[in-house]
Amino acid sequence: MSGASSGVKGPAVAGAAAGVVGDVLLETRHLKRYFRLDRKRQVHAVDDVCLTIRTNEILGLVGESGSGKSTFGKTLLGLHDKTAGEVLYRGEVLPGRYRSTDFQRFARTMQMIFQDPYSSLNPRMTAGEIIAEGLRLHSATKPQAIREEVSRWLIQVGLSPDHASRYPHEFSGGQRQRIGIARAMIVRPEFVVCDEPISALDVSVQAQVINLLSELKREFGLTLLFIAHDLSMVRYVSDRMAVMYLGALAEIGPSDDVFFRPMHPYTQMLVASNPEPDPVIERQRDAEPIHGEIPSPVNVGPGCRFAGRCPQVMDQCRHTTPELLPVRDLTSNVTRQVACHLYG
Amino acid sequence: MRQKHDHDQDYALTVDNLKVEFDTYGGTVHAVRDVSFGLRRGKTLAIVGESGCGKSVTVQALMGLIPMPPGRITRGSAKLRSAASEATELIGLRERELNRIRGNRIGMIFQDPMTSLNPTMRIGDQIVETLRVHRGMSIREGFREAERLLDRVRISEARERARQYPFEFSGGMLQRVMIAVALACSPEVLIADEPTTALDVTIQAQILDLMQALQREEGMSIILITHDLGVVARMADDVAVMYAGQIVESGSAEAIFHRGGHPYTLGLRRATPSNDPENRQRLEPIEGSPPDLFHPPVGCGYFARCPHAMQVCEGRMPDPFELHHAADTADDVLHSARCWLQHDQAPRTEGVNQNGAGRGAS
Numbered sequence: 013m014s015g016a017s018s019g020v021k022g023p024a025v026a027g028a029a030a031g032v033v034g035d036v037l038l039e040t041r042h043l044k045r046y047f048r049l050d051r052k053r054q055v056h057a058v059d060d061v062c063l064t065i066r067t068n069e070i071l072g073l074v075g076e077s078g079s080g081k082s083t084f085g086k087t088l089l090g091l092h093d094k095t096a097g098e099v100l101y102r103g104e105v106l107p108g109r110y111r112s113t114d115f116q117r118f119a120r121t122m123q124m125i126f127q128d129p130y131s132s133l134n135p136r137m138t139a140g141e142i143i144a145e146g147l148r149l150h151s152a153t154k155p156q157a158i159r160e161e162v163s164r165w166l167i168q169v170g171l172s173p174d175h176a177s178r179y180p181h182e183f184s185g186g187q188r189q190r191i192g193i194a195r196a197m198i199v200r201p202e203f204v205v206c207d208e209p210i211s212a213l214d215v216s217v218q219a220q221v222i223n224l225l226s227e228l229k230r231e232f233g234l235t236l237l238f239i240a241h242d243l244s245m246v247r248y249v250s251d252r253m254a255v256m257y258l259g260a261l262a263e264i265g266p267s268d269d270v271f272f273r274p275m276h277p278y279t280q281m282l283v284a285s286n287p288e289p290d291p292v293i294e295r296q297r298d299a300e301p302i303h304g305e306i307p308s309p310v311n312v313g314p315g316c317r318f319a320g321r322c323p324q325v326m327d328q329c330r331h332t333t334p335e336l337l338p339v340r341d342l343t344s345n346v347t348r349q350v351a352c353h354l355y356g
Numbered sequence: 357m358r359q360k361h362d363h364d365q366d367y368a369l370t371v372d373n374l375k376v377e378f379d380t381y382g383g384t385v386h387a388v389r390d391v392s393f394g395l396r397r398g399k400t401l402a403i404v405g406e407s408g409c410g411k412s413v414t415v416q417a418l419m420g421l422i423p424m425p426p427g428r429i430t431r432g433s434a435k436l437r438s439a440a441s442e443a444t445e446l447i448g449l450r451e452r453e454l455n456r457i458r459g460n461r462i463g464m465i466f467q468d469p470m471t472s473l474n475p476t477m478r479i480g481d482q483i484v485e486t487l488r489v490h491r492g493m494s495i496r497e498g499f500r501e502a503e504r505l506l507d508r509v510r511i512s513e514a515r516e517r518a519r520q521y522p523f524e525f526s527g528g529m530l531q532r533v534m535i536a537v538a539l540a541c542s543p544e545v546l547i548a549d550e551p552t553t554a555l556d557v558t559i560q561a562q563i564l565d566l567m568q569a570l571q572r573e574e575g576m577s578i579i580l581i582t583h584d585l586g587v588v589a590r591m592a593d594d595v596a597v598m599y600a601g602q603i604v605e606s607g608s609a610e611a612i613f614h615r616g617g618h619p620y621t622l623g624l625r626r627a628t629p630s631n632d633p634e635n636r637q638r639l640e641p642i643e644g645s646p647p648d649l650f651h652p653p654v655g656c657g658y659f660a661r662c663p664h665a666m667q668v669c670e671g672r673m674p675d676p677f678e679l680h681h682a683a684d685t686a687d688d689v690l691h692s693a694r695c696w697l698q699h700d701q702a703p704r705t706e707g708v709n710q711n712g713a714g715r716g717a718s
Contacts, residue, residue, distance in 0.1 A: 076556035184645055214406040215583060219627035219641035241557060244586070248629035248639070272633050285561035287586030288631050291609035294590045302561045305526050 033251060034067035037203060037235050038088065043097035045080075045087045049310065056312045057083040059259035060097070062336065065203070070229065070236045072250030072267060074243055074282065076306050080259040081239045082127075085205040088237070089122050090114060101203075120150050123196035127208035129188030133180040139166070139191050140176030146199040165194040169224060186217035190224065197228060205237045210245065222249060243286040247271040255279045258309055258317040261336055265348025269341050275350045278318045316353065328353055358394055358606075358690040367437050368545050368577035369395040369418070374432030374447075376410075376417050379425060383650045387413045389601035391432075395545065396689075397439070400571065400578040402588040402609070404624075405598035408646060411581045414598075415547050418446055419464060420454040436461060438544060459490050463538030467550035469530035473522045479506075479533055480518030483540065490541045505536040509566060528559035535566065542574060549581045564590055585628050589613060594689055597621050600647050600657030602673070607691030617679045617693035619708060620658045656695070664705050668696050 045058040057080045065071050075081045086092045088099055090110035099106045101121070107114050123146075126132035133142055143162045147153050153161065163173035169190040180188055189209060196204055206225065210218040222245070229236060240246050246253055247267045254264040255276065263276040274280045284300055304321035316322070319329040336351040359366060376388035388410040395401045403411045416422050418434045435443040436457065444457065458464070466472050474482060483505060484498035493501060499518070506514035509532040522530060531551060538546055548567065552560035564587065571578055580591055588595060588609065595612040597605045597620065605618040616622045626640040644661040647653050656662070656669040677698035679691045696702055697709045 076558065186645070215585070215624055216406060216627045216642035217645075219639035220643070222639055223641060243557065244629045244631050247631070268633060271631070281558055285558045286631075287561075287564075287584070287590040289585035289589050289613070289625070289628050290630075291589045291592070291613055297590075301565065302558050305528055305559060306556070 033069045036064045037067045037069075037102060038065040039063070039100040040088070041098045041100070043084070043087065043099060044095045045083055045092050046095045053310050055309050056080075056259045057309060058087060059312065061256075061259075061261055063254060063261065063264060065235060065237060067202075067235050068233055069252065070238055070250040072246035072253045073237060073239045073256060074241060074246050074253060075256035076241065078258075078306050078309060079256045080309070081256050082207050084256070085124070085207050085237055085239050089124055089205060090118060091124070116150065119146065120199045121201055122203045122205070123199065123201040124205045124207060125189075125192050125196050125209045128212055129185050129192055130180075130212070132192060133188055135180050138177050138179055139171075139183070142180075142191060143176070143194045143198055146195060150199055161198060162194075165198050168197070168228075169194045170220075184217075185213050186220055189213060189221050193221075193224065193228070197232070200232065201234070203235045203237075205239065207239045208241070209238075211240065211242070218245070225249075243271065243282060244289075255282065258306060258312060260317055261349075261351060262318065263348065263350045263352075264336070265341070265350075266344065266346055269344050269346055269348060273341060273343060275339060275341075275348070275355060276318075276352045277322045277324050277354070281321070316351075324354060326353060358692075359396070359688045364437060364443070365439060366396060367394040368397045369434065369436055369579075370443075371414075371418065371434045372432060374414065374417060374434065375430045376413050376422060377428045377430055379428065385649050386652045387601055387649060388417065389652060391598075391601075391603055393596050393603060393606060395577050395579055396594060397577055398571075398575050399593040400580055400591050401594045401596065402580045402582060402592035403596050403598055404582060404585070404588055406583055406646065408649070409598040410601040410649075411598050412549055415464075415549060415579060415581060419458055419462060419547065420446070420449060420451070436545065459486065459538075459543070460541045461543055462545045462547060463541070463543035464547045464549070465531070465534045465538050465551050467553050469527065469534045469554075470522065472534055473530060475522050478519055478521055479525065483518070483533070483537055486537050486540050501540070502536075505540060506533070508539065508570070509533070509536045511536075526559075528555055528562060531555065531559075531563050532566065535563075535570070539570065539574070544577065545579065546571075546576050547579045547581075550583070551580070552587060553582070553584070560587070567591070585613075585624065597624070600652060601649055602657060602694065604658065604695070605693040606676075607679070608689040611679070611681070611689070611691040615679070615681055615691070617677075617691070617698055617708065618658075618695045619662045619664055619697070621693075622707060623661075664697060664708060666696060666702070674699070 040061055040063055043058055043061045047055040047057055049055060061084060073081045083092060087094055093109040140162050143165055144158050147158050147161060162176055166173050166175055171187060171190055210221050213221060228234060238249050250267045252265060253267040253270045255262045257278050262278045263270060270279060274283050281302055285302055288294055307320060314333050315331050316329040316334050319325050334351045334353050336349045338347045339350045339355045340347050372392045374388055374391045378385040378387055391414055405411045417429055429447055432447060434446040436446055437443045480499060480502050483502035484495060487493045487498040487501050502518055503514040506517060511517050511532055552563050582588060592609045595609050596603045599620050605621045612621060623642040627642055629639060642661055647657050653659060655671050656673050659665050659669045674694050674696050676692035676694050679693060679698060697705055702709060
């Protein structure tokens with residue numbers, strides 16, 4: 013096959029060429045985000061998440077809908093207040109609740125790309141205005157210079173400068189996602205949360221957007237949190253993969269390790285559910301039945317969140333919450349973190 | 357799909373030269389342009405393609421679900437074939453005749469179960485309604501049957517669940533209800549239009565398993581519409597790849613995935629990440645976008661995006677070429693592609709027609 017980079021270990025995409033993964037850029041410590049429903053009930057959307065993201069890394073975050081992955085991404089950027097816990101960026105503790113001055117300060121370093129390119133662009137603004145807005149608000153750049161930057165970014169994301177005067181409805185889904193990317197990138201952030209950036213797009217266009225993100229990452233030395241539910245795509249894109257279930261991390265480690273040798277029973281279930289685009293492999297697959305659905309995140313009690321669906325559930329799983337602990341993968345000899353009593 | 361030894365009775369449904377157009381203010385959209393295929397009895401045919409390629413319109417035309425106007429079926433025939441009786445022509449049937457077929461002989465499930473069910477009616481009542489209309493049951497009989505159906509689609513505590521409203525069900529559970537409704541009259545053909553697209557991957561696996569189990573038990577033939585190649589690989593016996601309103605390639609799932617003969621099929625494969633641990637090649641997107649179906653190209657619809665486009669492609673769309681492989685001998689399904697590269701005199705092109713082999717060797 014053309015362009016095959018053969019069996020190189022580690023991140024294949026842009027990742028490999030994109031400079032060395034460096035120091036810790038962002039860290040969460042026991043981060044929680046609850047939503048209060050009424051006096052007695054709270055949604056535990058993000059519950060005690062501890063992880064680190066290093067510079068130049070793509071961390072993939074997978075989980076089913078309702079697992080809290082989008083809430084986690086938004087909480088990192090201050091779009092949600094933190095219920096408890098901390099987010100550290102380059103060692104500095106970020107405010108628990110952002111005020112407008114905080115947004116002013118951090119919007120230039122941290123940005124977000126949204127899932128739905130239809131609802132995330134203001135239909136009354138032209139593409140040029142949408143892309144320019146970040147610069148206009150967060151820098152002292154002169155209007156003429158802003159216009160030049162917008163043209164430059166339109167080209168950078170594969171559109172043309174003439175597109176600046178058009179409105180969102182005049183673009184296809186893939187083109188809109190490029191506008192969303194240009195809007196995020198124009199302020200030259202260090203860290204970008206990509207929240208399901210390709211889920212709404214057709215297969216052939218998904219690859220266009222993924223390759224664009226890889227190019228930008230390589231060229232600008234970005235660090236990305238890539239949130240998605242498509243396991244194959246996350247494995248393909250990311251250096252490390254984190255698996256979230258019902259607000260908590262189940263497992264986090266190098267993408268290939270987690271994908272090919274999942275340790276947490278939930279990760280094993282996810283991988284087993286993930287259809288392989290090859291009928292020969294699919295026919296050889298063991299028909300391991302998959303049970304249950306993700307339960308309600310309201311007032312989650314103690315114990316492992318996955319206990320109700322876990323085929324290997326033990327007594328202690330029902331009352332003791334497993335901690336995220338290091339476990340060595342004997343094949344790759346790399347340590348990852350798993351929250352499961354089977355490895356405790 | 358066509359077999360090499362073609363007998364009408366081997367098919368549950370055959371479609372020939374179907375053309376569907378829509379009149380809009382902007383002009384006429386040629387949504388389905390001359391589509392022909394056969395659904396083999398007891399098998400699953402996946403129709404694959406990207407949004408706007410005409411895959412949903414094709415099956416809606418079969419079901420008489422195209423609003424006319426603005427829609428128009430300008431040509432073609434679709435025959436529902438049962439082993440026992442004569443074939444029934446579906447195109448041009450009157451509403452009353454269609455109602456005898458829809459739900460009875462052809463069941464359908466859609467992408468979004470939430471919008472397919474009435475939010476103000478209990479789940480059980482909605483199933484009973486179907487049973488009363490199609491099977492003439494009394495309310496009491498209907499409820500007993502509804503419980504049995506919910507049980508069949510593996511919904512536990514069926515009696516209690518039947519008294520609940522759609523909002524009390526998860527997306528996966530609602531899709532099970534939709535399948536239960538579709539199964540109510542033991543249809544010969546089940547049409548599933550993106551049945552798992554809105555669902556999470558573990559729930560998707562459950563629904564696909566359920567569909568396969570029910571197909572084994574009932575001997576249904578299934579048309580599965582999807583854009584997800586993983587779902588196709590898991591479910592399909594046969595595959596038809598659609599692009600710009602036409603079927604550009606069709607054959608057995610193995611042939612399509614491993615010996616694809618149309619550049620669009622190959623392009624789709626290369627744009628999808630493979631899960632091979634030894635192989636993490638860069639994704640190759642298909643640049644550009646599909647043609648405007650207001651003014652469909654006279655030649656091949658894929659011409660503008662095709663890396664191997666030749667002069668002839670712009671001017672004329674070829675009829676399907678039959679592809680032959682040594683590996684296909686055991687396989688009864690015809691593999692064909694509408695691409696000039698499959699012509700005897702076409703230049704040898706790596707990966708497309710070299711040695712008659714597709715991507716299989718990767």
